[in-house]
Amino acid sequence: QKEVEQNSGPLSVPEGAIASLNCTYSDRGSQSFFWYRQYSGKSPELIMFIYSNGDKEDGRFTAQLNKASQYVSLLIRDSQPSDSATYLCAVVENDYKLSFGAGTTVTVRA
Amino acid sequence: ETGVTQSPTHLIKTRGQQVTLRCSSQSGHNTVSWYQQALGQGPQFIFQYYREEENGRGNFPPRFSGLQFPNYSSELNVNALELDDSALYLCASSRDGRDGDTQYFGPGTRLTVL
Numbered sequence: 752q753k754e755v756e757q758n759s760g761p762l763s764v765p766e767g768a769i770a771s772l773n774c775t776y777s778d779r780g781s782q783s784f785f786w787y788r789q790y791s792g793k794s795p796e797l798i799m800f801i802y803s804n805g806d807k808e809d810g811r812f813t814a815q816l817n818k819a820s821q822y823v824s825l826l827i828r829d830s831q832p833s834d835s836a837t838y839l840c841a842v843v844e845n846d847y848k849l850s851f852g853a854g855t856t857v858t859v860r861a
Numbered sequence: 862e863t864g865v866t867q868s869p870t871h872l873i874k875t876r877g878q879q880v881t882l883r884c885s886s887q888s889g890h891n892t893v894s895w896y897q898q899a900l901g902q903g904p905q906f907i908f909q910y911y912r913e914e915e916n917g918r919g920n921f922p923p924r925f926s927g928l929q930f931p932n933y934s935s936e937l938n939v940n941a942l943e944l945d946d947s948a949l950y951l952c953a954s955s956r957d958g959r960d961g962d963t964q965y966f967g968p969g970t971r972l973t974v975l
Contacts, residue, residue: 755903783961794951794966795904796863802961839903846960847917848894849953851903 755842757852765860770827772855774840777821783843784816784823788836789854795839799825830859863887865954865967873973874942882937882970884952890965892916892958893935895927896951898969904951910935911958939972947974 758773772786783802787795801807801814801823813826823842827834837854844850864887874880886893892911896904906919910929924940933954939946949971953964 785963787966794949794969797963797965800961800963841903843960845917847909847958848906848919849896849904849964850906851896853901853903 755840755850755852757838757840757855759855761856761858763858763860764830766830766832768830770830770834770857770859772825772827772838772840772857774823774825774842774852775821776823776840776842776850778842778844778850779818779821781842781844784814785841785843785849786812786814786825787839787841787851789839790836798838827857830857832859832861835859863954863965863967865952865965867950867952867967867970869970870968871971871973873975875975876942876944878942878974879938879940880942880972882939882950882952882972883934884937884954884967885934886952886954887965890954890956891933892955892962893929893933894953894955894958894964895935895937896953897921897946898949898951899945900948907937909958916958942974944974947972 786798840852841849866885894909895907898904908918909916929935955962
């Protein structure tokens with residue numbers, strides 16, 4: 752059973768701080784990785800994707816990928832109350848399907 | 862907004878009934894994937910359709926079936942509904958379903974089975 756594991760939440764951070772989210776995956780053949788944000792009662796929306804080892808930055812978000820360690824992370828800098836949501840790590844398996852972790856809920860305290 | 866639409870928004874059914882959920886993909890996308898998200902969990906892959914053919918299937922029983930039309934819209938059918946089928950059903954469209962192709966989600970259909 753291929754698995755995607757995320758660090759258990761909830762994660763509470765003060766406004767302006769860095770939120771760090773972690774994800775590990777079991778399928779060594781996976782090549783594509785995504786982070787989605789899901790507000791309560793809404794559908795997932797794409798934040799970032801990453802395919803290559805290393806860091807990828809987009810605004811206040813930085814995704815990090817280490818395929819050797821089967822680890823992908825997301826950093827949210829200068830956290831805002833609007834960042835309060837559940838963050839889903841998704842890994843492509845078998846070349847086409849997304850396998851999701853259970854999500855980490857982030858609360859940003861004003 | 863992703864351009865992916867789903868209908869209906871909410872649905873209440875009783876155990877044993879059948880349900881059809883609908884999805885219109887984003888313009889230019891020929892691949893639709895369906896996911897089930899139970900409360901407090903991540904989405905679980907049901908199946909994917911690429912150019913009207915089923916491209917892959919997750920660990921769901923045969924009473925979950927689907928269809929994709931020539932305009933690339935799609936339907937998810939669930940027969941003999943069970944209480945555990947209560948969930949948010951998500952449709953996602955992508956350009957061609959290949960590895961690395963981003964999937965964009967619709968707003969979902971909330972199904973409640975009583």
